[in-house]
Amino acid sequence: MTERFQNVVLVDDSDDDIFINERYLRRADWAERVHKCGCATELFTLLASLDRPPEVVFLDLNMPQMNGFQVLDRLAARPELTSGVKVVILTSSLHQDDRRRAESSPLVAAYVEKPLSVELLARLKREKLT
Amino acid sequence: MASDEAAGQITDMLSDGPNEFSALQLMAGRYRLLCDMALLLSREADVERLADNVLDKITGILEFDRCSVSIVEASGTTYHLRTQSERREGLGLVDLAEVPLERGIAGHAIRNRRAVYVPDTESMASGMGVVDEAMDDGGLRAVLSLPLAAQGRVVGALTLGARRPDAFTPSDIQMARQVASCIALAIERERGREEAEALDKKLEDKAHRLEETVERLERTNLELDTFIYAASHDLRAPLLSVAGLTDLAMMALEGGELDDLGEVLTRIQRNIKRLDQLVVDILQVSRARRLERRHEGVDLRQLALEVLESLSGLEGASDVDVRIEVAFDQPVSLEKLRVRQVISNLISNAIKYRDPGQKTPWVVFAAQLDPEGEGLSFQVRDNGIGIPEDQRPYIFDLFYRGTKRSFGAGLGLYLVKQHVTSMDGEVSCRSEDAATVFDVRIPVSR
Numbered sequence: 001m002t003e004r005f006q007n008v009v010l011v012d013d014s015d016d017d018i019f020i021n022e023r024y025l026r027r028a029d030w031a032e033r034v035h036k037c038g039c040a041t042e043l044f045t046l047l048a049s050l051d052r053p054p055e056v057v058f059l060d061l062n063m064p065q066m067n068g069f070q071v072l073d074r075l076a077a078r079p080e081l082t083s084g085v086k087v088v089i090l091t092s093s094l095h096q097d098d099r100r101r102a103e104s105s106p107l108v109a110a111y112v113e114k115p116l117s118v119e120l121l122a123r124l125k126r127e128k129l130t
Numbered sequence: 131m132a133s134d135e136a137a138g139q140i141t142d143m144l145s146d147g148p149n150e151f152s153a154l155q156l157m158a159g160r161y162r163l164l165c166d167m168a169l170l171l172s173r174e175a176d177v178e179r180l181a182d183n184v185l186d187k188i189t190g191i192l193e194f195d196r197c198s199v200s201i202v203e204a205s206g207t208t209y210h211l212r213t214q215s216e217r218r219e220g221l222g223l224v225d226l227a228e229v230p231l232e233r234g235i236a237g238h239a240i241r242n243r244r245a246v247y248v249p250d251t252e253s254m255a256s257g258m259g260v261v262d263e264a265m266d267d268g269g270l271r272a273v274l275s276l277p278l279a280a281q282g283r284v285v286g287a288l289t290l291g292a293r294r295p296d297a298f299t300p301s302d303i304q305m306a307r308q309v310a311s312c313i314a315l316a317i318e319r320e321r322g323r324e325e326a327e328a329l330d331k332k333l334e335d336k337a338h339r340l341e342e343t344v345e346r347l348e349r350t351n352l353e354l355d356t357f358i359y360a361a362s363h364d365l366r367a368p369l370l371s372v373a374g375l376t377d378l379a380m381m382a383l384e385g386g387e388l389d390d391l392g393e394v395l396t397r398i399q400r401n402i403k404r405l406d407q408l409v410v411d412i413l414q415v416s417r418a419r420r421l422e423r424r425h426e427g428v429d430l431r432q433l434a435l436e437v438l439e440s441l442s443g444l445e446g447a448s449d450v451d452v453r454i455e456v457a458f459d460q461p462v463s464l465e466k467l468r469v470r471q472v473i474s475n476l477i478s479n480a481i482k483y484r485d486p487g488q489k490t491p492w493v494v495f496a497a498q499l500d501p502e503g504e505g506l507s508f509q510v511r512d513n514g515i516g517i518p519e520d521q522r523p524y525i526f527d528l529f530y531r532g533t534k535r536s537f538g539a540g541l542g543l544y545l546v547k548q549h550v551t552s553m554d555g556e557v558s559c560r561s562e563d564a565a566t567v568f569d570v571r572i573p574v575s576r
């Protein structure tokens with residue numbers, strides 16, 4: 001049995017997607033604690049409040065006010081908050097440009113198309129996140 | 131043909147013997163001048179300058195006291211006169227005068243397409259206005275007018291007058307015919323050129339309009355591409371959510387976890403409703419583009435009340451106090467459907483984005499007419515959650531959704547802008563004393 005992560009963050013402006021992804025994480029027995037953020041501001045507030053950086057952040061690309069790419073830039077500028085963090089882009093975008101752009105960031109460990117599934121989460125853990 | 135006639139005349143003269151030599155010289159001189167004139171006419175483009183130059187040359191070719199070149203108007207009912215006065219006193223040109231075709235000897239020649247020669251005006255029956263005003267100096271006795279005909283069209287007349295009767299010999303008349311023929315051809319050529327130029331201009335205008343059409347089509351294409359890009363994403367997102375939720379529902383069923391099931395199904399329902407609304411909104415956008423411009427007299431206060439009535443079922447509508455303040459009574463000529471949708475979208479937005487922390491959320495619809503009556507202004511004010519200043523430039527964009535809380539497809543304000551723009555108006559958003567205000571201004575015709 002693989003170890004659980006301590007802190008995993010879900011960042012998505014869609015209430016329903018947060019609901020769905022949290023359920024999947026629970027079923028896949030992924031993390032001790034799953035944190036939910038509806039926008040970039042909530043993410044940064046959360047990161048500041050944790051004693052140590054989360055291991056995994058699931059990040060949506062298409063968000064109003066600040067999109068996923070902008071968040072990646074901000075995160076890269078705050079290494080103290082993000083050391084060791086692996087970002088998984090979780091998006092409904094079909095554009096290959098988005099994939100290329102995301103994977104060019106050193107913070108990004110995987111680029112996954114919605115929806116999640118239990119199998120996908122298992123594979124992610126095995127291949128990308130340990 | 132001219133050279134044949136010339137040859138004929140010269141032969142006749144030669145057969146008359148040596149005392150006709152000077153006459154021959156004179157004839158040669160005239161023909162030389164005729165050639166010069168023809169050459170000149172073949173080069174000169176401006177019809178008015180043409181007439182001047184021709185009159186100049188004719189002076190040498192023929193003996194006369196008054197000469198005029200008349201040109202028929204394009205409408206075909208009047209002709210312009212250009213007269214040269216006393217040959218010996220130098221060239222004096224009279225301003226163009228318009229004369230109806232029924233009058234004057236030139237008019238006669240033009241209408242009947244035939245040369246007219248009056249050897250002595252005094253022997254003509256009185257009351258027959260023979261000579262045109264410009265030609266008439268009271269002293270002309272012999273008057274000759276030849277139509278200027280080319281390609282079967284009569285484009286004017288050449289008129290010569292002399293102070294002595296019987297001034298024009300058959301030889302003179304022959305010469306005059308040659309001159310007339312040259313002038314006629316030149317005018318025809320010039321007319322042809324003018325027509326060609328007019329055609330050129332028409333083609334240019336047409337090409338210009340086509341270019342504008344192409345640009346408009348390209349813009350529309352781009353808008354369409356953008357729209358499809360945005361719409362496909364916005365259609366996909368709720369579908370993916372439903373896929374995930376359905377998956378969870380299956381898992382919940384299998385695991386017997388029924389309390390979760392309830393919430394999952396509710397969320398599925400909400401997403402489906404959202405999808406449906408999106409499709410409806412997309413259709414509205416498409417319809418808005420194709421809406422024909424139809425103006426009718428609108429009672430704005432009545433329209434606003436109708437909109438309120440239609441919004442009464444909206445969630446939260448009963449919590450909001452909506453006031454109508456239309457400052458005028460008279461009907462205004464407007465595109466009713468568009469204005470209705472603008473007002474409806476703005477007021478429904480104001481209701482949706484009310485501040486839950488407010489004790490008395492309110493919305494005010496106020497309208498005023500310009501004093502001159504050429505413009506209508508209206509505002510929708512609300513004390514709701516407001517729009518942050520940095521977002522204001524984007525709020526009218528396609529599918530723009532401000533905050534996580536915003537529901538709806540984000541097409542409402544886009545539609546507002548589309549409608550207002552197609553009515554040649556302007557819409558903008560600002561904040562004023564903790565209230566959000568949308569200003570709309572539309573030009574109206576009287």
